[in-house]
Amino acid sequence: MRIDIITIFPDYFVPLELSLIGKAREAGILDVRLHDLRSWTHDRHNTVDDTPYGGGPGMVMKPEPWGEALDAVTADDPAPARLILPTPSGTPFTQEHAKRLSQQPRLVFACGRYEGIDARVAADAAERMPVEELSIGDYVLAGGEAATLVVVETVSRLLPGVLGNAESAVQDSFASGAMENLLEGPVYTKPARWRDQEVPPVLLSGDHGAVDRWRRHEALRKTARNRPELLRELAAQRLESMDRRD
Ligand SMILES: Nc1cc(-c2ccc3ccn(Cc4ccc(CN5CCCC5)cc4)c3c2)n[nH]1
Numbered sequence: 001m002r003i004d005i006i007t008i009f010p011d012y013f014v015p016l017e018l019s020l021i022g023k024a025r026e027a028g029i030l031d032v033r034l035h036d037l038r039s040w041t042h043d044r045h046n047t048v049d050d051t052p053y054g055g056g057p058g059m060v061m062k063p064e065p066w067g068e069a070l071d072a073v074t075a076d077d078p079a080p081a082r083l084i085l086p087t088p089s090g091t092p093f094t095q096e097h098a099k100r101l102s103q104q105p106r107l108v109f110a111c112g113r114y115e116g117i118d119a120r121v122a123a124d125a126a127e128r129m130p131v132e133e134l135s136i137g138d139y140v141l142a143g144g145e146a147a148t149l150v151v152v153e154t155v156s157r158l159l160p161g162v163l164g165n166a167e168s169a170v171q172d173s174f175a176s177g178a179m180e181n182l183l184e185g186p187v188y189t190k191p192a193r194w195r196d197q198e199v200p201p202v203l204l205s206g207d208h209g210a211v212d213r214w215r216r217h218e219a220l221r222k223t224a225r226n227r228p229e230l231l232r233e234l235a236a237q238r239l240e241s242m243d244r245r246d
Contacts (some may be wrong), residue, residue, distance in 0.1 A: 002031040004073045007111035020235040024162045040068040049114050058115040060170045066121040079105035083131045086147035088140050090133035111144035144171040185218025
C-alpha cells in the first residue's frame with residue numbers, strides 16, 4: 001500500500017519511522033510519503049490560510065495550495081488514490097472502516113489545520129477520486145495530523161506481514177468472529193503471582209474450553225460495564241439472525 005500524507009507539519013509523522021510501521025516500510029509492505037503543503041505556495045510567506053468568508057473565528061486553509069498539492073501527489077501513480085480528509089464533522093472511523101481502507105492500493109491524507117480546509121477542495125477532488133471525510137472521535141483536535149496517525153496505524157496493522165506472528169489482529173476487540181463486537185477482557189503473563197495477585201487459575205489449567213468460556217465471560221462483563229450499548233446492538237443482531245433462521 002502507498003500512503004501519501006500532505007501536511008504543514010511533516011515532523012508530526014516521525015513516529016511512522018518507528019516500530020511496526022517503520023519495519024513495514026523497510027520491508028516494502030508500506031510506502032509512506034510525506035509532503036509539506038507549503039511546497040505548493042508561491043508567495044514570500046508561503047501563505048496557506050486566510051480569513052473565513054461570512055466571518056467567524058479563526059482562519060481557513062486556502063484552496064489553491066491544496067489543489068496543486070493533490071494534483072501533484074495523485075499525478076504520478078495509476079493506482080486509484082482515495083482521499084481521506086480527517087475532520088470533526090466526518091463519518092465515525094471504526095475497525096470495519098479500517099478493514100475496508102486496508103484493501104485499498106493507495107490512500108492520500110489531507111491534514112487540515114486552523115478551522116479546516118476550504119470546502120471546494122474536497123468537492124473538486126471528488127470529481128477525480130473517492131473522498132472520505134472521517135472523524136476519529138467526538139472531540140476537536142488542533143488539526144488532522146493526530147487523526148491521520150490513528151488511521152494509518154489502525155489500517156497498517158491489518159496489512160499482511162505488518163504484525164509479526166507475535167501479535168495478531170484477529171482477536172482485536174470489535175473484530176468479527178467468536179468475540180464479535182465485544183471488548184477484550186484482561187490479559188496476563190508470567191509471573192503467576194505478583195504483588196500478592198494471582199493469575200486466574202483457569203488460565204493455568206490447560207483446559208482450552210474452560211479458558212475460552214472464561215475469556216468470553218470476562219469480555220461480556222467488560223462490555224456490559226464499559227460499553228453497554230454494544231451489547232444492545234449484539235442482542236439485536238442475534239435476534240435478527242435467529243428470526244431469519246425461523
Ligand atoms: N475527530 C477529529 C478530527 C479533528 C480535526 C481534523 C482536522 C482538522 C483541521 C482543523 N481542525 C481543527 C478544528 C477546529 C475547530 C473546528 C470547528 N469550527 C467550527 C466552525 C468551523 C470549524 C473544526 C476543526 C481539525 C480537527 N478533530 N477531531
